[in-house]
Amino acid sequence: MAAHRTADLVEELRRRIVDGEIAPGQKLPSESELITAHDVSRTVVREAITRLRADGLVRTRRGAGSYALTPPVESGGAWPARPVRTxxxxxxxxxxxxxxxxxxxxxxxxxxxxxxxxxxxxxxxxxxxxxxxxxxxxxxxxxxxxxxxxxxxxxxxxxxxxxxxxxxxxxxxxxxxxxxxxxxxxxxxxxxxxxxxxxxxxxxxxxxxxxxxxxxxxxxxxxxxx
Missing domain, CATH: 1.20.120.530 (GntR ligand-binding domain-like)
Structure with missing residues (x-):
């Protein structure tokens, strides 16, 4: 169940970053806000942020929160021909x-x-x-x-x-x-x-x-x- 909740939160935050709802350089909702908004545990939120960092979508500053980075260039059959993620x-x-x-x-x-x-x-x-x-x-x-x-x-x-x-x-x-x-x-x-x-x-x-x-x-x- 926790893994499913983590995956759902990752996809929701990924969508918001890629769609520009959370713009590059903008701070993500706080840990407490994500817990309340998505009815998940602190562990789920931290794991989701860790996955987003690994994908190059988020940068975390100690004591200041997490910030969106430039979303990856996705392949759409044009150039570049492969996703640009890492x-x-x-x-x-x-x-x-x-x-x-x-x-x-x-x-x-x-x-x-x-x-x-x-x-x-x-x-x-x-x-x-x-x-x-x-x-x-x-x-x-x-x-x-x-x-x-x-x-x-x-x-x-x-x-x-x-x-x-x-x-x-x-x-x-x-x-x-x-x-x-x-x-x-x-x-x-x-x-x-x-x-x-x-x-x-x-x-x-x-x-x-x-x-x-x-x-x-x-x-x-x-x-x-x-």
Whole structure:
């Protein structure tokens, strides 16, 4: 019976995270709230949270509760062709993105339009303004990367980015431990984005590719804490 209750609670919380009802960076209901709402024991709640942590959906901070992470990229017959659930999966996806998006940035530097530059700049302004809203920041982060793909002029690159969707933007676990404005790594993201846009705007193909690579390698470092 306890195992059944645990499985039910895991699936309910998983659904809420994947559907965005509990957004990346948002705190889950407290242990006491989950016990009351679902009429389960403390053991069931703790086991459910442990399973969600193992799936990469939840980060628990001692004394502060549990927080939702970026939900996994599920396979829907498009790209990526396999679910992206674990830290190792996200590392592999970021390695692939580094190759793909560095070339996309280079192409964008050569092919971008004034309107596309404006759209990318708007995405970065919105990202910077979403300092205290991790879910919104994730959406604007994706909008910038999608803007680069669109500016590349290669429809296949854009199709791949669209197929992955915002879930391809990993939520670094320590973004939940400090506010974006106070974290040194958070400021780095803004500088990296700006460097990519500056190179694309200047039409510097090599600098654009290098800046995107620097950004995504930095994203990998922030994700893994290495």
């Amino acid at each position: 830290l190792a999966d996200r590392r592999a996806l970021l390695e692939l993105r580094t190759a793909l998006e560095s070339e996309a940035a280079a192409l964008a530097a050569d092919r971008r339009t004034t309107a596309q530059i404006g759209a990318m700049r708007d995405a970065l302004d919105s990202f910077d303004a979403a300092a205290d809203a991790p879910a919104a920041a994730l959406e604007h982060d994706f909008a910038f990367h999608r803007g680069v793909a669109e500016a590349s002029g290669n429809p296949f690159v854009l199709d791949l980015i669209d197929a992955a969707g915002p879930a391809m933007i990993a939520m670094p676990r320590h973004r939940l431990e400090v506010s974006r404005g106070s974290g040194a790594d958070a400021g780095a993201v803004g500088h990296e984005h700006a460097a990519v846009l500056a190179a694309i705007t200047a039409g510097d193909v090599r600098a654009a590719a290098a800046a995107m690579r620097t950004h995504l390698v930095g994203s990998l470092r922030r994700l893994t804490g290495e």
